[in-house]
Amino acid sequence: MTTFLLPRLSRLGVRRLADELGEGYSTATAKSFLSDHSSLGGFGASGGLRDARSFEALADRLREIAVKCNMPSPPGTTAKAMFDRDAAIALGECVILRSAEALRDDVWAYLAAVLLPDVVRWRFGKAPAERYLGGVRNTFQRLWMRAWALDLGAGNLERWTLLRGLSEDAHVAIFERPSIGGNAVLAKASAAEWLRVSEVIGRGAMEEVMRRSIKVLRLKHQIIDLSVLSDEDVQQQVKEAFALAVDDLTATK
Structure with a gap:
C-alpha cells in the first residue's frame, strides 16, 4: 500500500505566518511566503509519495462546506454546528487521511494555517494560535478526531449517527x-x-x-x-x- 506524504508546517512556521503576514493573509500569500522560507515546512524525507494536490482538493471541499454554511457571513450557533458536523464527515471519509500522516500535528497545522486560514477565521473569528497549530484544538484536527473515534464503519447505514447526534x-x-x-x-x-x-x-x-x-x-x-x-x-x-x-x-x- 502506497503512503502519501502530506505537506507539513512547523510551529515556528505557524507563528511566522501570523507575525509577518498579519491577521488577514490569504492562502496564496502563505504559499508564497513558504516558498521563500522552505525551512519552516515541507514533506517527510522518505516513506511515501508527496501528494500536495490531494490535500489541496480536501481543502477545497472543506471550503465548499463553509460556503454552504454562509461563509463569509459571521456564523451563528447553527452554522457552526453544521460546519463542524459536515466537515468532520468529509475528513472521516477522506482516503488520504487513512495513514500515519493524519497523526502528525504539523500536517494539520499546514491545512489550517496555509490552505484554509480564511475558514479558520470565519469559524472562530479572531482565532487564537491553537486553532492553527496542530493539536486537539486545531480547527480541523479536532473534527477528524471526532470522525475517527465515532465512525461506525463504511458499510454501516448508521455510520455517522453518533457524530451527528x-x-x-x-x-x-x-x-x-x-x-x-x-x-x-x-x-x-x-x-x-x-x-x-x-x-x-x-x-x-x-x-x-x-x-x-x-x-x-x-x-x-x-x-x-x-x-x-x-x-x-x-x-x-x-x-x-x-x-x-x-x-x-x-x-x-
Whole structure:
C-alpha cells in the first residue's frame, strides 16, 4: 500500500505566518511566503509519495462546506454546528487521511494555517494560535478526531449517527480529554450513552450530566486501565458513570 506524504508546517512556521503576514493573509500569500522560507515546512524525507494536490482538493471541499454554511457571513450557533458536523464527515471519509500522516500535528497545522486560514477565521473569528497549530484544538484536527473515534464503519447505514447526534458541548467533553477521546471504544460508548440518556432526561440537562460522567470516568481510569477492558466492560463502566451522574444531579435538585 502506497503512503502519501502530506505537506507539513512547523510551529515556528505557524507563528511566522501570523507575525509577518498579519491577521488577514490569504492562502496564496502563505504559499508564497513558504516558498521563500522552505525551512519552516515541507514533506517527510522518505516513506511515501508527496501528494500536495490531494490535500489541496480536501481543502477545497472543506471550503465548499463553509460556503454552504454562509461563509463569509459571521456564523451563528447553527452554522457552526453544521460546519463542524459536515466537515468532520468529509475528513472521516477522506482516503488520504487513512495513514500515519493524519497523526502528525504539523500536517494539520499546514491545512489550517496555509490552505484554509480564511475558514479558520470565519469559524472562530479572531482565532487564537491553537486553532492553527496542530493539536486537539486545531480547527480541523479536532473534527477528524471526532470522525475517527465515532465512525461506525463504511458499510454501516448508521455510520455517522453518533457524530451527528452529540451536542458541541458533548464533543468537547469527550475529545479535549485524551484519555477519553483517544480511546475509540470509550469515546463511542460515551457518545452512545449520552444519546440514550438524553432521550430520557432531555438534552437540556446533559451538559451537567456529561461533566459529572467524564469526571467519574477519568477517576475510574486512575484505578482501572479502561483501555485493556473488553468492549462490553467499557460500555458497562460508561453506563455506571452516567447513572451515577444522573442520580447525583437528581439528588441535588
